[in-house]
Amino acid sequence: MNKDRKKHLEARAKVLKAMAHPSRLFIIEELYKGERCVCELTEMIGADVSTISKHLSVLKQAGLVIDDKRGNQVFYQLRVPCILNFFGCVESVLEAQLQDHSSLLKIVGT
Amino acid sequence: MNKDRKKHLEARAKVLKAMAHPSRLFIIEELYKGERCVCELTEMIGADVSTISKHLSVLKQAGLVIDDKRGNQVFYQLRVPCILNFFGCVESVLEAQLQDHSSLLKIVGT
């Protein structure tokens, strides 16, 4: 494996890693609907503000969101419009898992 | 956030997490071209066989690949055809990052 390919793989892995957390996925979905301030997201998720803030910083560092300070609030928005199609594929993985599960159940006989 | 949505987010995060590693991304790309046995992937990546085997087991558990034992070799293949489009979006995130970087350079003046 050459050096460039390795770097490229690492860059992509970093983006995926940033998305690979329930709260961060929630944030992405929520921001797809429109911009939200930290306090709104905190309210919806129900964790400590500092926790949410750190999640947002992960998303920002990965280039998935941008922030906009207005007054003493900070509003975040999705920077990449395609993220949601993106999930279509993840869904199909989940559906495939379900199919396997049901065929397993058939074999088992329940 | 209700219970069902939470479960759903966790399930998706799990799939993304499984993909979020350079070697595992490499494997996914390679399997997109066709099935490969563990020894081939090991050779290409250049890590210990046991490490590759564990990566494959992560991908399998996430429902991304299936394995097929033939003789004393185990061949893996991608189970979900859409994975590669999936990357189109990740690419656009990376490109957006580059743009920011170059506009930053403009401001700095180099």
Place this chain on the structure above:
DNA sequence: CATCCCCTTGGCTACATTGCCAAATAGCCA
């Protein structure tokens, strides 16, 4: 200026992940 509010950062603990080596398993072939 003092105070409140929103948000971020530092620090800590608990827990998860990675990658290697060594050992176990399973199929082939002589």
Place this chain on the structure above:
DNA sequence: TGGCTATTTGGCAATGTAGCCAAGGGGATG
């Protein structure tokens, strides 16, 4: 059967991540 190859599993050390509390910074408002 015994040895050989391909793969998986257990175990360990190093490193990374998540979430909370406490403290800090910066803007608004009285």
